[in-house]
Amino acid sequence: MKEQEPKKPEQTFINRFLPFLFLIAGVGLVLLGAYIGQHVQLKEKIWLDIRGVRAAGEAFLQENGQYRIRYQEPGTGAIYARSNQKGLGPQRINGQSGDITVRFDPAHPQIFQPFGISLLPGVSSLVLFITGMALVLRGRRLLIRQAKMLK
Numbered sequence: 001m002k003e004q005e006p007k008k009p010e011q012t013f014i015n016r017f018l019p020f021l022f023l024i025a026g027v028g029l030v031l032l033g034a035y036i037g038q039h040v041q042l043k044e045k046i047w048l049d050i051r052g053v054r055a056a057g058e059a060f061l062q063e064n065g066q067y068r069i070r071y072q073e074p075g076t077g078a079i080y081a082r083s084n085q086k087g088l089g090p091q092r093i094n095g096q097s098g099d100i101t102v103r104f105d106p107a108h109p110q111i112f113q114p115f116g117i118s119l120l121p122g123v124s125s126l127v128l129f130i131t132g133m134a135l136v137l138r139g140r141r142l143l144i145r146q147a148k149m150l151k
Contacts, residue, residue: 019146022139029132033125042125045118052103054115059088060097071102073109080110089117 037043057071067088070081091100091114104112 015146019139019142022135022142026132026135026137026139029128029135031132033128033132036121036128037125040118040121042118042121045113046122048103048105048111048113049115049118052112053106055102055104055112057100057102057112057114058097059085059091059093059100059114061093061095069100069102069112069114071104071112073104075106076109078109080104080112082112085114087117088114090119091116 053074055071055074057069060068062068062083066083067085068081068083069085069088070079072079088100092098093100101115102112103115
């Protein structure tokens with residue numbers, strides 16, 4: 001008996017362009033994750049959350065929906081405040097004012113933020129990056145498989 005050669009799979013529209021769709025979607029998700037990280041200044045916020053000095057602070061909800069936050073530097077007793085804070089990260093206050101934890105840079109105590117503010121953008125950027133890279137690798141694998149089948 002003759003051995004039959006395995007049939008080559010049909011090259012339908014989906015089979016032909018699915019790897020490219022994976023590649024495009026993956027690159028788009030990676031770029032979206034990078035944009036989010038750049039837009040919220042994620043590098044600086046994570047650095048401050050990890051390396052900053054912890055201090056007790058206060059947050060006050062203003063009429064425009066933003067928060068005024070302030071803290072007293074433990075070493076010098078100087079008070080630093082900022083009025084354009086849009087959120088407090090995972091921290092919450094009851095009513096119009098409350099105590100929060102802030103992190104500040106000891107070399108530049110005027111640079112401070114509520115502790116944990118980098119959590120949500122950091123996790124979302126990481127998930128978008130990992131998902132995007134998985135799609136890119138899957139699309140690459142499908143392209144290699146198609147190239148081998150066409151030979």
